[in-house]
Every structure is written in C-alpha cells, then in structure tokens.
Amino acid sequence: MNFRFVHRTSFIFTKGFCVFIIATNITFAAQNLHSFMKRIALSLLLLGGITLNAYSQATKINFTEYDLPNGLHVILHEDHSTPIVGVSVMYHVGSKNEDPQRTGFAHFFEHLLFEGSENIGRGEYMKLVQAAGGQLNANTTQDRTYYYEILPSNQLELALWMEAERMLHAKIDTTGVETQRKVVKEEKKQRYDNSPYGQWQPLIFENAFTKHPYRWTTIGKEQYIDQAQLSEFMDFYKTFYVPNNAVLLVGGDFKPEQAKAFIAKYYGSIPKGTKAIPRPNIVEPAQTAEKRSTVYDNVQLPGIFMAYHTPKLGTDDSYALDLLSQLLSTGKSSRFQKAIVDEQEKAVQVGAFQFPSEDPGVMIMVAIAANGVAAEDLEKSMDAEIDKVINNEISDEEFNKLISQAENDFVQQNQQVAGVINNLATYYTFQHNANLINTELDKYKKLTKADLKRVAQKYLTKNSRVVLYFLPKSMKK
Numbered sequence: 513m514n515f516r517f518v519h520r521t522s523f524i525f526t527k528g529f530c531v532f533i534i535a536t537n538i539t540f541a542a543q544n545l546h547s548f549m550k551r552i553a554l555s556l557l558l559l560g561g562i563t564l565n566a567y568s569q570a571t572k573i574n575f576t577e578y579d580l581p582n583g584l585h586v587i588l589h590e591d592h593s594t595p596i597v598g599v600s601v602m603y604h605v606g607s608k609n610e611d612p613q614r615t616g617f618a619h620f621f622e623h624l625l626f627e628g629s630e631n632i633g634r635g636e637y638m639k640l641v642q643a644a645g646g647q648l649n650a651n652t653t654q655d656r657t658y659y660y661e662i663l664p665s666n667q668l669e670l671a672l673w674m675e676a677e678r679m680l681h682a683k684i685d686t687t688g689v690e691t692q693r694k695v696v697k698e699e700k701k702q703r704y705d706n707s708p709y710g711q712w713q714p715l716i717f718e719n720a721f722t723k724h725p726y727r728w729t730t731i732g733k734e735q736y737i738d739q740a741q742l743s744e745f746m747d748f749y750k751t752f753y754v755p756n757n758a759v760l761l762v763g764g765d766f767k768p769e770q771a772k773a774f775i776a777k778y779y780g781s782i783p784k785g786t787k788a789i790p791r792p793n794i795v796e797p798a799q800t801a802e803k804r805s806t807v808y809d810n811v812q813l814p815g816i817f818m819a820y821h822t823p824k825l826g827t828d829d830s831y832a833l834d835l836l837s838q839l840l841s842t843g844k845s846s847r848f849q850k851a852i853v854d855e856q857e858k859a860v861q862v863g864a865f866q867f868p869s870e871d872p873g874v875m876i877m878v879a880i881a882a883n884g885v886a887a888e889d890l891e892k893s894m895d896a897e898i899d900k901v902i903n904n905e906i907s908d909e910e911f912n913k914l915i916s917q918a919e920n921d922f923v924q925q926n927q928q929v930a931g932v933i934n935n936l937a938t939y940y941t942f943q944h945n946a947n948l949i950n951t952e953l954d955k956y957k958k959l960t961k962a963d964l965k966r967v968a969q970k971y972l973t974k975n976s977r978v979v980l981y982f983l984p985k986s987m988k989k
Contacts, residue, residue: 573932573949576768577940580775582784583756587936587946588771589763591929597764598929599671600660601679602937605752607654607732608725608792608871614740616732617748620696622652624745625659625753627688629677634688637674644670652730655870656941662930665765669774675760676778679753684745697734704731708811709982712878716819719803719978720874724796747787754785759940761933796821796872799976806981808988813860814887815982816894819874820972822866826943831955832967833866833875835914839906839964840864840877840897842917847900848879852893858885862894870942875971887981901968905961918956 575589610617628634641648646663659678661671704710714729721727760779762771799821823829841848841863848862862879877898881890906914925931926949939948 571926573926573936575936575946575949577946580755580780582780582782583754584779584782585759585940586775587759587761587933587940588766588768589761589929589932589936590766590768591763591932592765594929595665595765596662596929597665597668597671597762597766598660598662598933599668599675599763600658600761600933600937601675601758602659602761602941603657603753603758604655604789604941605757606652606656607728607730609752609790610725610728610732612725612728614732614736614744615728616696616730616734616737617740617745618657618752619652619730619732620692620737621745621748621753622650622657623692623695624684624688625678625682626650627692628683630681630683632674632677632683634683640670640674646671653869654726654730656938658934658937660761660930660933668762668766668771672762672771672774673778676782679755679758679779680782682749682753684742684749686742689742689745693737696731696737700731700734708809709815709817711807711809712815712817712980712982715805715807715980716817716874716876716978719805719980720799720819720821721796724794724871725792726796726869726871726873751785751787751789754787754789755779755782756784757789759937761937763929763933763936792871802974802977802979804979804981806983808985809982811982811984813883814881814885814890814984814987816877816879816881816887816891817980817982818877818894819867819978820877821976822873822875822971824872825868825870826948828955828959828963829967829970830866830868832959832963833971835918835956835959836901836964836968837864837866837875838914838917839901839910845913847897848894851897852879852890856893858882858890858893887983891979898968898972901965902972905965908961911961911964915957915959919953922953922956 573589575587577585577587579585605618607615607618626637628637632640638648641661641663644663644667646661646667648659648661650657650659652658659675661674663671704714714731717729718727760775762775822833838846840846843849844854848859848864852859852862858881859879860882864875864877866875867873877894879890879894881887925935932949935949936946939952940946
C-alpha cells in the first residue's frame with residue numbers, strides 16, 4: 513500500500529486473510545493483525561519499515577494515566593529502547609455520530625484538520641513534522657478519528673504543540689473547506705465510484721443496517737459535503753474535537769515529568785467543550801431474512817461479498833468470532849484457502865474478517881472467483897466451509913494453533929510504540945480500560961472449541977446475512 517497518504521482510511525481490512533482492499537485496487541499482507549481499529553497505526557508503520565521497539569511475549573506494557581481538569585484523558589507509555597517518541601490523539605467521533613443529512617463529516621474533518629491552525633500556516637503541518645525527521649498520519653472509522661506523529665524523541669514538544677493546535681486553533685475557513693471538498697469528492701470518485709468492486713462497502717452496509725448509523729460509510733455522500741455551510745463545519749468541530757472527547761497518548765523515549773509539563777503547558781488551558789456530545793443509541797432491528805443483490809460492474813472476475821451480523825467489540829462472542837474468522841482465512845492452512853483456492857481452484861482471493869465496531873457490527877466474507885468459475889458455484893463452496901464450522905467442532909490441533917496465532921498476534925501488535933499507543937487509545941475510548949492491553953489475551957485463552965461452534969451457529973445464519981454479487985457487465989442479460 514502506498515502509505516504516503518496522510519489522512520485517507522476508508523476501509524482497511526484485517527485479520528483473517530491476506531488483506532484485499534478491493535475498492536482501492538490494493539493488496540497487502542496483514543494476516544496477523546487483530547483488529548483494524550486497534551492496529552491501523554501499527555500496520556502503517558510496519559509496512560513502512562519503521563521498527564520502534566521489541567517486547568518479549570511475557571512483557572507487560574507499563575503506562576500511567578490521568579485526567580486534566582478540562583476532561584482530556586492522558587496516557588503515558590515510557591520506553592527508552594529507541595530514541596523515538598509517538599504522540600497521538602483519538603477523538604471519539606466517527607461516521608456514526610453524523611447527521612444522516614450530513615454524512616461524511618468525520619472523514620472530511622480528518623482531511624480538514626491538516627489545513628493548519630492559527631499558528632501553523634496552511635500546508636505547513638506535514639512539512640514541520642517531516643523537517644523534524646518524523647512521519648504522521650490519521651484515519652477515520654465509523655466510531656473514532658485518530659491522529660498521530662512519530663518523531664525523534666527530542667521533538668516531543670513539537671508533536672504535543674501541533675496536536676494542541678489542532679484541538680484548539682484548527683483553521684476552519686472557506687479556503688480550507690473548499691479545498692477539501694474537491695479532495696474528498698475526488699477520493700470518493702477514485703476509491704469507490706470508479707474502482708472495480710468499489711461499491712461493495714456502501715452496498716453491504718446500507719443493506720445490513722436499516723436504522724443504525726452504520727448504514728452509511730465514512731466517505732459519506734458528496735452532495736451533503738457540498739450542501740454544508742461553513743457554520744456547520746464550525747459547529748461539528750466545536751462539538752467533537754474537544755478535550756473531553758479525546759484521549760492523548762505519548763509513547764517511547766521521553767521523561768514523564770517533562771511530558772507532563774508540556775501537556776500542562778499546551779493542553780491545560782484548552783477549554784472543555786460546552787456542547788453535549790451526541791451518542792447514537794439506536795438498536796438495529798434483528799434481520800430475519802437473507803438480503804441479496806447483484807451489481808454489474810467493470811470487473812473481470814465475479815466477486816462475492818457477504819456480511820453476517822455480529823456483536824460489538826470486546827464481548828466474549830466477539831473474541832470467539834475473531835478466532836473463527838482466523839480459522840477460515842488466516843494463513844495458507846486456513847480452511848477457505850486450502851479448500852476453495854488450493855484444492856478446488858475456485859477463487860483467487862478468499863477471506864473472512866470481523867469489521868470491529870463499538871456497536872454490534874458485521875463479519876465480512878469475500879471471494880474473487882477464478883477465471884471461468886460462476887459466482888453461484890463459488891458461493892456454494894464458501895457455504896460448505898461455513899456449514900462445517902456450524903455443524904462440527906474443530907480439532908484439538910486446529911484449536912491449539914488458533915490460540916498460538918492469537919498469542920503471536922498479540923505480541924506482534926505491541927512490538928512497536930506506534931502499536932502500543934494506538935491500542936491503549938482504543939481500549940480506553942471504547943471500553944474505558946486501557947489495561948486490556950495486558951489482559952485481553954486471557955479472553956482468547958479462556959475460549960473453547962465449543963464456543964467457536966456455538967458462535968458459528970448463532971451468528972453465521974443465512975437469514976441474518978447480506979449477499980452481494982459483483983459480476984462483469986458482459987454477463988448482464
């Protein structure tokens with residue numbers, strides 16, 4: 513993946529197969545990533561070749577945390593093994609917090625907040641970090657927005673000041689808004705509208721969700737961005753990009769006393785947000801019948817996308833479904849890979865992964881047919897493998913391998929400071945328990961083979977799924 517892009521993360525898929533980002537025509541390996549909300553920053557750096565730190569499997573992640581009077585939660589993770597420091601801010605705002613008539617705002621702000629501030633000139637944000645020998649990035653999901661910088665440790669103050677500028681003095685004006693309107697619309701055109709299979713995600717989510725705001729994707733509708741007035745953008749900023757809706761992370765080579773002094777200096781005077789922060793409490797009605805749709809697109813090979821309703825991030829069943837998706841599609845020995853790709857030769861890409869979310873979400877299964885294979889035939893093969901996990905317990909050997917993979921995954925994701933601060937931010941934002949970074953693995957270890965069969969029977973039912981076919985236009989009658 514070309515990771516020069518600084519603030520475009522619409523859909524990165526994780527855990528379960530060699531990640532296939534169809535709508536951007538990008539493929540990259542991410543077999544051992546646990547959850548995309550917890551690992552985007554880590555994967556960006558891993559694939560970019562930056563190694564920040566190494567931990568043994570038994571290493572506990574030490575950190576301290578505290579709150580400022582304005583409500584900003586601060587987490588510090590000290591590690592002097594490499595002269596690098598990471599600073600990040602996670603705002604608890606994503607596409608699900610948007611007005612249905614103004615979708616795309618959270619992603620738009622991911623772009624807009626790189627425009628500069630009262631004290632940082634337009635276009636200077638990236639230049640300042642790069643000139644200091646660092647890298648920066650940001651990404652938006654349905655549930656949160658995440659910004660970070662990775663810099664030499666002597667540049668800690670620069671990173672903290674810049675994130676404080678973003679929080680307090682972001683440049684939200686007509687010039688910036690008009691510039692980013694064009695950028696976002698062009699991104700949507702390239703990544704969704706004009707890409708093979710590009711509409712799979714919007715179509716899956718608008719069919720899987722009828723009431724909950726997950727029914728729209730982070731890119732939103734361009735007409736809403738066009739219709740929005742400057743005052744609406746200002747209101748969104750004042751509502752969500754406030755200290756009491758954020759967690760600030762510092763990780764790496766720094767002295768805690770110095771970091772606390774910088775944080776007090778730059779963040780202590782930022783006023784607490786005065787607006788109530790909207791938190792949607794809509795419960796999606798249970799789906800009781802399968803939904804199917806066919807799209808004839810500019811594709812060469814048929815593609816199948818399926819979505820099954822799943823519980824929210826952090827539940828026991830969610831952990832079991834993580835292992836189940838791993839069983840189906842992680843690695844060369846996974847069931848989908850062995851049966852459908854290697855033995856039957858019906859697909860060139862196949863996988864399964866949870867789309868982790870703060871509220872109940874979906875598990876995605878995707879397959880791209882081999883040349884000459886009909887979508888219906890490929891779907892039958894996928895269903896046959898799903899039926900096996902529904903009707904039969906897996907072997908001891910397979911189960912032990914899954915647990916070992918989970919352990920390896922858990923260690924790998926925390927081998928770099930960027931991954932640690934991302935995970936700490938995610939655990940705190942969604943579960944108010946940053947120490948899950950040290951205990952979450954236990955939730956996998958307590959699972960049994962029976963749990964995997966049980967969740968397969970409960971969630972992988974045809975009456976609760978969406979099935980989407982992408983077929984070549986030449987097949988349209």
